Amino acid sequence: MLRHPKKKHRQYLYQGDPLAAPPPPELETILERHRGRDDALITVLEEIQNHYGYLPQRQLQYTARELGLPLSRVYGVATFYNLFHFTAPGRYMVRVCRGTACHVNGSRQIIHALKDKLAINEDESTPDGLFSLQTVACMGACSLAPVLVVNDNTYGRMSPESAVDEMEKLKRENAILDAEVRA
Amino acid sequence: MELKLITANLGKINPSSIDDYLAHGGYRALQRVCDATETVSFTHDLKAAGLVGRGGAAFSTGLKREMAIRAEPTHPYPAPEWIPERYRYSSSFVVCNADESEPGTFKDRLLLEGDPFCIIEAMTITAFLACATVGFIYLRGEYPLAYERLTHALRVARERGYLGKRILRDDFAFDIEIRRGAGAYICGEETALFESIEGKRGEPRAKPPFPTDKGLFQRPTIINNVETFANIPFITLEGAQAYRRYGTKQSPGTRIVCVSGAAQKPGAYEIEMGTPLRYVIEELAGGLKPERTLQAILIGGAAGVFLKPDEIDVPLAFESLDAIGATFGSGAIVVLDDTAKMWGVLLRLARFFRNESCGKCLPCQIGTQRQLEILERMTQGRSRKLEQTDISPEELRLLRDTGAVMRDASLCGLGQTASNAILSAFDKKLIL
Numbered sequence: 276m277l278r279h280p281k282k283k284h285r286q287y288l289y290q291g292d293p294l295a296a297p298p299p300p301e302l303e304t305i306l307e308r309h310r311g312r313d314d315a316l317i318t319v320l321e322e323i324q325n326h327y328g329y330l331p332q333r334q335l336q337y338t339a340r341e342l343g344l345p346l347s348r349v350y351g352v353a354t355f356y357n358l359f360h361f362t363a364p365g366r367y368m369v370r371v372c373r374g375t376a377c378h379v380n381g382s383r384q385i386i387h388a389l390k391d392k393l394a395i396n397e398d399e400s401t402p403d404g405l406f407s408l409q410t411v412a413c414m415g416a417c418s419l420a421p422v423l424v425v426n427d428n429t430y431g432r433m434s435p436e437s438a439v440d441e442m443e444k445l446k447r448e449n450a451i452l453d454a455e456v457r458a
Numbered sequence: 459m460e461l462k463l464i465t466a467n468l469g470k471i472n473p474s475s476i477d478d479y480l481a482h483g484g485y486r487a488l489q490r491v492c493d494a495t496e497t498v499s500f501t502h503d504l505k506a507a508g509l510v511g512r513g514g515a516a517f518s519t520g521l522k523r524e525m526a527i528r529a530e531p532t533h534p535y536p537a538p539e540w541i542p543e544r545y546r547y548s549s550s551f552v553v554c555n556a557d558e559s560e561p562g563t564f565k566d567r568l569l570l571e572g573d574p575f576c577i578i579e580a581m582t583i584t585a586f587l588a589c590a591t592v593g594f595i596y597l598r599g600e601y602p603l604a605y606e607r608l609t610h611a612l613r614v615a616r617e618r619g620y621l622g623k624r625i626l627r628d629d630f631a632f633d634i635e636i637r638r639g640a641g642a643y644i645c646g647e648e649t650a651l652f653e654s655i656e657g658k659r660g661e662p663r664a665k666p667p668f669p670t671d672k673g674l675f676q677r678p679t680i681i682n683n684v685e686t687f688a689n690i691p692f693i694t695l696e697g698a699q700a701y702r703r704y705g706t707k708q709s710p711g712t713r714i715v716c717v718s719g720a721a722q723k724p725g726a727y728e729i730e731m732g733t734p735l736r737y738v739i740e741e742l743a744g745g746l747k748p749e750r751t752l753q754a755i756l757i758g759g760a761a762g763v764f765l766k767p768d769e770i771d772v773p774l775a776f777e778s779l780d781a782i783g784a785t786f787g788s789g790a791i792v793v794l795d796d797t798a799k800m801w802g803v804l805l806r807l808a809r810f811f812r813n814e815s816c817g818k819c820l821p822c823q824i825g826t827q828r829q830l831e832i833l834e835r836m837t838q839g840r841s842r843k844l845e846q847t848d849i850s851p852e853e854l855r856l857l858r859d860t861g862a863v864m865r866d867a868s869l870c871g872l873g874q875t876a877s878n879a880i881l882s883a884f885d886k887k888l889i890l
């Protein structure tokens with residue numbers, strides 16, 4: 276029988292129920308407040324994401340079990356809404372508005388400039404974990420078009436150059452923060 | 459004309475101070491309702507005032523309220539187990555649709571950030587008349603400031619006895635919960651919004667049953683847009699006659715329009731119904747930048763239609779827009795000047811609908827994808843001279859067919875209107 280020489284077979288052996296242990300304490304506190312309420316699923320997912328930065332697979336499995344829901348329901352909801360992600364995003368979530376108003380004011384050039392600057396595509400993060408890039412359909416700030424949103428801060432009337440400048444500023448800001456943390 | 463009926467408080471009062479709101483006539487309408495000996499007249503008044511929904515569908519708000527009040531209770535008591543305990547005893551619900559995500563629309567955000575108590579008061583009035591004890595504000599997740607202000611306003615209202623038990627009288631209890639959307643345009647559709655509050659995927663339900671019969675948790679539900687609610691305190695206080703003094707005969711009152719795009723002074727302006735579009739663009743929004751000419755106007759958001767430059771004199775009221783085949787929609791007005799590339803705008807719109815279709819029903823799930831592909835094929839390889847392309851008649855027929863199928867066979871408004879703007883651009887020869 277041909278076998279891949281490096282394949283670790285032990286890895287695939289059944290090692291007992293991975294969820295046999297109770298949920299980790301931080302998850303427990305989130306779930307505790309909502310146990311048995313399936314209408315709170317979206318709120319729970321939001322809180323999990325706020326805590327971990329994204330939705331880890333294991334945590335979703337715990338959620339399903341503790342709320343008494345099928346795992347498919349949890350994943351169905353989590354994948355439906357744009358807010359949730361399944362991999363860790365960058366520290367700065369950069370969202371470029373591509374709505375009609377921003378489009379006619381040149382948001383296309385902005386997203387291109389940012390893609391070049393950060394060397395990533397939409398829905399990707401930079402390798403240093405600093406930036407993630409996303410596009411959105413409208414941020415409700417159309418009178419400031421074109422609009423760029425970093426985490427919760429809105430930057431209006433951007434141009435490709437000023438958008439790239441903002442990235443530089445954030446990078447510097449982050450370097451300062453890091454230095455402070457180390458000090 | 460610009461007329462500040464519902465935006466009068468914006469920027470004038472401190473949005474986090476209930477005393478300021480009270481000093482500007484706040485909660486007088488609720489007081490009046492709670493003191494009244496009979497309440498039918500308020501709903502009659504609302505119907506007579508002719509207020510229609512500002513969320514897009516333009517359905518009579520008074521009729522909606524009346525239908526919900528008259529609806530048969532759907533569940534016998536005690537209520538079924540699957541309804542979470544704290545909602546089980548509300549015989550109906552009042553929901554405020556603040557999931558504003560129509561591209562080009564930002565009026566709801568301004569209202570919620572500038573005058574949160576007004577919306578809370580309007581919901582409380584509605585709840586009193588409809589005997590609801592629980593209300594929801596479904597707020598768009600991307601509005602952190604509105605969330606902060608609303609949370610604060612709700613807390614203050616609770617402390618001051620305008621929410622909670624015994625509001626202004628012994629037998630009236632009502633409270634409001636905020637639910638934040640998680641980034642899905644379709645959750646603005648009323649039944650999808652209910653699904654989302656119930657903790658499910660935000661997929662629209664088939665109608666009927668309508669929300670006034672079986673809405674949230676299968677109970678009769680009154681759902682209105684933020685701007686619709688903002689009109690309610692005025693009508694409750696002043697009556698239908700006073701309200702009908704403003705606007706046109708068929709569309710009384712005012713409307714907040716959100717002007718964006720190539721205008722000099724983009725922003726939200728409250729206008730009297732019937733104000734010509736030209737006045738809004740040239741006077742209020744300061745016209746175009748110098749040396750630019752008008753190419754087109756997209757009115758009503760992504761699901762709206764394009765207007766040609768020579769249609770700029772149309773009065774902004776439901777009936778006159780209907781007459782030229784346009785809709786008021788969400789009140790978004792996007793101005794396109796000659797530097798805008800029409801093809802690019804159409805591709806953006808098609809991409810928007812492709813991305814936002816929830817995928818529950820086939821005509822829209824497949825149709826929005828085909829629509830985008832057809833447009834991409836039409837523009838392929840011609841990125842430099844897009845404005846002069848010849849469109850092959852077969853492709854155009856296919857595009858129209860796709861649009862017709864989506865309009866006739868889709869489950870909800872998203873699919874039904876996904877081709878409106880795009881086809882209107884072709885019909886009006888805006889891209890030849």
Ligand SMILES: Cc1cc2nc3c(=O)[nH]c(=O)nc-3n(C[C@H](O)[C@H](O)[C@H](O)COP(=O)(O)O)c2cc1C
Nearest residue numbers: 511512513555557558646647648682683686871872
């Ligand atoms: C795809 C779609 C998106 C919608 N988005 C919104 C929205 O963001 N805000 C809103 O108030 N109504 C929205 N509506 C309209 C609602 O379904 C509903 O008609 C409205 O909330 C009723 O309130 P009204 O009577 O005050 O207009 C949307 C409808 C559809 C079909």
Ligand code: SF4
Nearest residue numbers: 817818819822870873
């Ligand atoms: S029309 Fe589109 S958005 Fe509406 S239910 Fe069907 S697939 Fe979903």
Ligand code: FES
Nearest residue numbers: 372374377414417
């Ligand atoms: S279109 Fe960009 S904020 Fe509305």
